[in-house]
Amino acid sequence: MTEKAVADTNIDGSRAPAPGSKEAAIMDAAIYLFADKGLQETSTRKIAAEAGVSEGTLFNLFGSKRELMHAILANMYQDLTRKATEGFRDILGTRDRLQFLAENHIRTLQADNGLFIRLVHSYIGSDLSNVVDVTKSQLYKLNQAYTWVFDLAIKEGIERGEIRSDTVLPAARDLFFGGLEYCMRTMFAHEVDEKFKDYIHSVVEPIWLGIKVQSEASTGSGQHLLDVCERLERVADKLES
Amino acid sequence: MTEKAVADTNIDGSRAPAPGSKEAAIMDAAIYLFADKGLQETSTRKIAAEAGVSEGTLFNLFGSKRELMHAILANMYQDLTRKATEGFRDILGTRDRLQFLAENHIRTLQADNGLFIRLVHSYIGSDLSNVVDVTKSQLYKLNQAYTWVFDLAIKEGIERGEIRSDTVLPAARDLFFGGLEYCMRTMFAHEVDEKFKDYIHSVVEPIWLGIKVQSEASTGSGQHLLDVCERLERVADKLES
DNA sequence: ATTAAAATTGAGTGTTGCTCAATCTTTTTT
DNA sequence: AAAAAAGATTGAGCAACACTCAATTTTAAT
Numbered sequence: 001m002t003e004k005a006v007a008d009t010n011i012d013g014s015r016a017p018a019p020g021s022k023e024a025a026i027m028d029a030a031i032y033l034f035a036d037k038g039l040q041e042t043s044t045r046k047i048a049a050e051a052g053v054s055e056g057t058l059f060n061l062f063g064s065k066r067e068l069m070h071a072i073l074a075n076m077y078q079d080l081t082r083k084a085t086e087g088f089r090d091i092l093g094t095r096d097r098l099q100f101l102a103e104n105h106i107r108t109l110q111a112d113n114g115l116f117i118r119l120v121h122s123y124i125g126s127d128l129s130n131v132v133d134v135t136k137s138q139l140y141k142l143n144q145a146y147t148w149v150f151d152l153a154i155k156e157g158i159e160r161g162e163i164r165s166d167t168v169l170p171a172a173r174d175l176f177f178g179g180l181e182y183c184m185r186t187m188f189a190h191e192v193d194e195k196f197k198d199y200i201h202s203v204v205e206p207i208w209l210g211i212k213v214q215s216e217a218s219t220g221s222g223q224h225l226l227d228v229c230e231r232l233e234r235v236a237d238k239l240e241s
Numbered sequence: 242m243t244e245k246a247v248a249d250t251n252i253d254g255s256r257a258p259a260p261g262s263k264e265a266a267i268m269d270a271a272i273y274l275f276a277d278k279g280l281q282e283t284s285t286r287k288i289a290a291e292a293g294v295s296e297g298t299l300f301n302l303f304g305s306k307r308e309l310m311h312a313i314l315a316n317m318y319q320d321l322t323r324k325a326t327e328g329f330r331d332i333l334g335t336r337d338r339l340q341f342l343a344e345n346h347i348r349t350l351q352a353d354n355g356l357f358i359r360l361v362h363s364y365i366g367s368d369l370s371n372v373v374d375v376t377k378s379q380l381y382k383l384n385q386a387y388t389w390v391f392d393l394a395i396k397e398g399i400e401r402g403e404i405r406s407d408t409v410l411p412a413a414r415d416l417f418f419g420g421l422e423y424c425m426r427t428m429f430a431h432e433v434d435e436k437f438k439d440y441i442h443s444v445v446e447p448i449w450l451g452i453k454v455q456s457e458a459s460t461g462s463g464q465h466l467l468d469v470c471e472r473l474e475r476v477a478d479k480l481e482s
Numbered sequence: 483a484t485t486a487a488a489a490t491t492g493a494g495t496g497t498t499g500c501t502c503a504a505t506c507t508t509t510t511t512t
Numbered sequence: 513a514a515a516a517a518a519g520a521t522t523g524a525g526c527a528a529c530a531c532t533c534a535a536t537t538t539t540a541a542t
Binding site for chain 2: 038039040041118121122124125126140167168170171172173174175177178179180181182183185186189199202203205206207208209210211214
């Protein structure tokens with residue numbers, strides 16, 4: 001254990017804790033207890049006891065309970081972003097990409113019993129808008145790195161002519177991830193397990209229909225209209241001459 | 242002050258506190274401090290002091306800090322639902338109804354500096370999924386009463402042939418309110434003030450396009466264009482011959 | 483005026499996030 | 513290998529927290 005921190009660097013420059021280290025033990029214990037009892041209901045004392053270290057060590061390594069929560073959240077964001085990026089490359093169609101991103105999002109966020117979302121909410125909730133500090137921008141960067149994959153799908157979709165060029169990207173992003181969060185809440189409340197892909201589909205499909213190029217009109221009757229226009233202009237030219 | 246609680250009953254059967262009462266004073270103080278300093282950072286001691294009562298009275302009237310937060314949240318839900326229902330009746334078109342609901346949602350939720358959303362998140366965050374109690378179902382009912390207005394817009398839209406009949410209502414609901422919540426977050430982060438209606442429009446528009454009947458080519462101006470084309474072609478035929 | 487009931491109080495309780503001087507462990511220097 | 517310096521670890525202690533309850537004050541009924 002002479003070599004330390006050979007772990008891969010995180011998106012924000014920080015390093016993931018080495019497996020087996022006290023950081024990792026504390027984070028694992030915190031994740032376990034947070035998911036089991038909730039964020040507020042889990043004390044730093046219990047986390048330290050579960051991890052097999054003293055409370056002082058916890059504060060030495062993480063500074064505060066809030067920063068510990070942030071470290072866990074950063075790790076989860078890293079995971080989420082990696083999973084999304086990996087599977088993304090092999091999928092070409094924009095519709096399939098959106099479906100994949102949505103399923104990956106829900107699957108990952110359901111695996112931890114909603115802990116990720118609760119950490120995000122706790123973070124947002126305790127962060128008043130007038131306080132703009134480094135911590136906030138760190139979460140912002142993590143979020144940006146994740147949603148960048150979605151942005152790419154939309155941009156490439158527009159280039160390929162699959163998606164309307166007048167799509168407002170931030171709005172589409174809000175719609176996608178906001179819709180998915182509420183979708184997950186609904187699935188938690190109603191215990192949707194097997195049909196979860198179907199429900200995700202029924203959330204993604206309206207977005208897709210809303211931002212895709214309405215090609216049926218332009219190829220079908222739309223094309224017909226253009227043809228007629230051309231002919232009428234030719235006739236009109238004749239009449240004018 | 243002999244007559245008490247002549248106030249209107251809430252959706253869940255509870256009563257809104259009479260203005261000038263100690264309940265109202267405590268709730269006002271709590272709202273003020275919560276919005277100013279945050280939920281966790283505001284102690285029951287400070288709330289009681291701000292309201293001009295002792296801490297014991299606060300716990301006598303509300304039972305716990307959590308229930309005080311719940312009472313505030315219930316009142317806000319009531320407001321939100323009333324505002325949405327009021328303006329809704331005078332609007333007929335489904336597209337306009339959705340835009341109104343969205344603007345009302347954002348306007349109301351922005352007015353309290355995001356306190357409503359933070360209360361909801363705090364509530365969800367501290368409520369583990371295995372605990373299904375009366376309190377949870379109370380929030381559920383409040384939420385249901387609010388989203389019922391949206392549901393009505395969709396159902397009537399389907400009846401009128403404006404909205405696709407295969408629309409999955411819960412999915413559309415998740416998309417609408419989830420999208421709006423993230424929309425508000427974006428607006429908070431980027432300080433969108435004047436153009437807020439435009440941004441809301443760019444969030445609602447994709448939803449609308451995604452759930453509306455794709456029929457403009459056949460029923461509306463599309464049909465008209467086709468008719469005109471037919472006639473013009475007849476004229477053109479005559480001219481050419 | 484007397485009494486019963488209800489409302490109000492604030493000192494007290496266990497627990498919380500967090501600090502810090504003291505202790506233990508490791509590394510460096512001699 | 514011994515001594516010294518540097519770092520990591522500890523847990524008792526602290527202020528602040530949500531919350532309780534016996535004692536007190538206020539209100540209502542007789």
